[in-house]
Amino acid sequence: MDQRTTIDYRVLVDNLTTAVLLVDQHLNVFYMNTACEALFDISLSRAQGMPVLNLLETPDDIFNTQDALLKTLHSGQAYTRREAIVNVNFKDYHVDYTASQLNTGLAHHPLLLIELTPIDRLMKISKEESFLQQHQVARQLVRGVAHEIKNPLGGIRGATQLLARSLPDKTYQEYTDIIINEVDRLRNLADTMLGSRQLPSYELVNVHEPIERVHSLVVNQTKKKIKIQRDYDLSLPEVLADRDQLIQVILNISVNAVQAMTENSSYFEETGTQPTLKFRTRIRRAVTIHGTYHRSVVQIAIEDNGPGVPDDIIENVFYPMVTGRANGTGLGLSIAQNIMHQHNGMIECQSIPGNTIFSLYLPWESDHVTK
Template identity: 50%
Template sequence: MAKPTPLDHQLHKRLLDHLSTAVLLLDQDLRLRYLNPAAEMLLSTSAQRAVGQPLPECFFDDPDAQAALIRCIEEGHPFTRREARLQFAPGQELTVDYSVAQLAEPGRSPSLLMELQPLDRLLRIAREEALVHAHQATRALVRGVAHEIKNPLGGIRGAAQLLERALPAPDLAEYTRVIIDEADRLRALADRMLGPRRLPNFRSLNIHECLEHVRQLILAEHPEGVRVQRDYDISLPEIPADRDQLIQVILNLARNAVQALTEANMPDATVIFRTRVQRQFTIGAQRHRLIARIDIQDNGPGIPEELRETLFYPMVSGRANGSGLGLSIAQSIISQHQGMIECESTAGRTVFSLLLPMEHITGTEGESESP
């Protein structure tokens, strides 16, 4: 059997360098001997800095994983871990599948080959697709119910008006007026359940102008007690969007944040408007070269865990007097912009993120409604 030549070694290194799978080589003391570029990116380090260092402690948080590594180096038993959560630093957590196998060469100490496949992006895409499908199905159901409500309401209101004219005593009209007012209220609710009545009117706009408009409205409504901070990426170019609809969405999210802060009597109530650009980002099943990320963050008590999975569904609200339609309508508007709203919430930090494509939008997913 021919021995490997330097040319073979160069080819093998080129193959490893071009893999999208992160590859680590560990010595018998579980110190790093080699990282390919995918591993450098995954671990947020460089090979020059990492080689010779011990395997990060997050791989040893699970005693079973630590025992499996030792057993693999001593006895050669390969193993695989699925959806392992690795925390390299505060706020830097990854979900990965990784496999470990022993490499044994005659006359040399055994080493370990570790392959890591990041899952965060795949899990997020799956979660987003499930959310989009559930939202579309729920919206279709709610729209059907809203249409069915509106049809008899017209007859009820008309009959009440005819009855009002035929009443023998004027003071009895207060009863028909109650019927008419309640029918109007239900019709308004049904209109809100139907969502946006028109397609977006896309124009290139400065997202910071929309955020500043909402910020002034919030400060006018709450002159004391709530701070609205700005953390803008001023290099963000104009994006295609409907200004009025985008302001409606941002204002809804900002008011929700302020209400959560005021109801909880937070001593240092703060809302943060943040803008960033993200590259090569997938929304649903479509990958976008550039997206604009607009965060509405507050330091309130957080969203109850039982509401987080159904937060964007119609008629779901965390407040006793809430209609549960605001977030559903906001998600519908952003869906028509081919974007998405995400939410992350823990005690002391809740962030609603608007993800909007920055390229030209050629079509929409929504449909206009007639009044």
């Protein structure tokens, strides 16, 4: 005997991972499934009867969502919108969505079926992959230039030393000393551009150890001119890392923050705030790094309340030779990011005036492979 099970369509729809939204002929919310409730952080009981434009439109959206929905409602011609922005709790999210007419059997009461797919995670993965490729190309280019610079410097230095010895008038030694000093400075810069050739020496590390080391160095450097705060999660697991290289990364970012704040004292006078540097550690769930999904990672956040990273370099701040400081080389953050790549981790930067956060993400549940 053929036994068939009757299932309420809502049970099926509520178990979909795709967000499903039904809209009536007045463009008001008629129904949304569980995934849609999660996407917009609102329950069906609250959303029912609400204008759907409240969910799909943002103030600066130039796309006429209302006209597009009405056209689909009356003509039955579906449309798809890519990378639309929806605002949930004052935060923007990107979604792809398709709107189509749903035939209810009642000619005068059609419904609109809107299927939404969040794409922020996919966009982030794509952006990270593109950044990683471009960063590697830039690093190879800089290393090539550094090698080309170093090759003739030895000859210039040696020839200058021979010239200094052969000059009968010692008053010219001042000029040869200048040449030698500048050659040495260029050689040191080239060494920095090449980066360390030493492979990381991995061991289990409590991330608070290198942070505390950097904290002590920063305290001694600033002499209490900058307020330093610590907000640690002491339950964090140990990570497999090179302790000295972690210190180098954290110190580089911290020194950049200190210099940005000390060089812009007028900003704090205008805002009436005190320069503050904060170290924070947390566990972060469901993080994707370089296309690899991690259930949890360790986050080290280095936060300052300075004027922030200039808008024109914020997207390229980890590329070599990019800097917002007059006397900066633009190599420190690039080297720091490269070290994090070797640890299968990454650094992210978020910055607005008064709040700049550099976040270091370190996996602790996966093997580490030097790249």
